[in-house]
Amino acid sequence: MESNQISGILSVILGLIFIICPILSSGIVSIIIGVSLVFLGIAAILSGFSAFNIIVGILAIIFGLLFIFNISALSFLLGLQFYIIGILLVLLGITGIISAPGMSKIASIFIVILGIISFALGGLSLTNPIYAAVLIGVALIIQGVRLYIAE
Numbered sequence: 001m002e003s004n005q006i007s008g009i010l011s012v013i014l015g016l017i018f019i020i021c022p023i024l025s026s027g028i029v030s031i032i033i034g035v036s037l038v039f040l041g042i043a044a045i046l047s048g049f050s051a052f053n054i055i056v057g058i059l060a061i062i063f064g065l066l067f068i069f070n071i072s073a074l075s076f077l078l079g080l081q082f083y084i085i086g087i088l089l090v091l092l093g094i095t096g097i098i099s100a101p102g103m104s105k106i107a108s109i110f111i112v113i114l115g116i117i118s119f120a121l122g123g124l125s126l127t128n129p130i131y132a133a134v135l136i137g138v139a140l141i142i143q144g145v146r147l148y149i150a151e
Contacts, residue, residue: 004150007147014140018140022130026075034066035064036064037067039064040064041057041062045057075129075133079121079122086118089112089115090119092108
């Protein structure tokens, strides 16, 4: 069995865990990200006592503590990312509809629709961390299947 297939199987399993236990998996991911940011902040401060390193270190520690003690921070950032992607897709699609000739107008309409869906997913993710975990789980499953069937 190739490494891609093993990675694909592990990704599908992890995706199913995210979907089956969304609160637990969101909490674990949020804590892992938070601890990583705290260590990054400490390392940034200790790596050199320049103003930039100290500012980055302090910000990383603050955000790390936010992720450790607030699970909703992860879903907020994911929702914000979906909002930004949705807005960009809608703008890109509208630009394509206005300026592109022929067949690409259909693709541009699909891009606008994907942008609207992304915007809606951002709203769902902002309101409830369960949606963020389920979205991560679905993405992991899709990635796992892609890895498994890739040659």
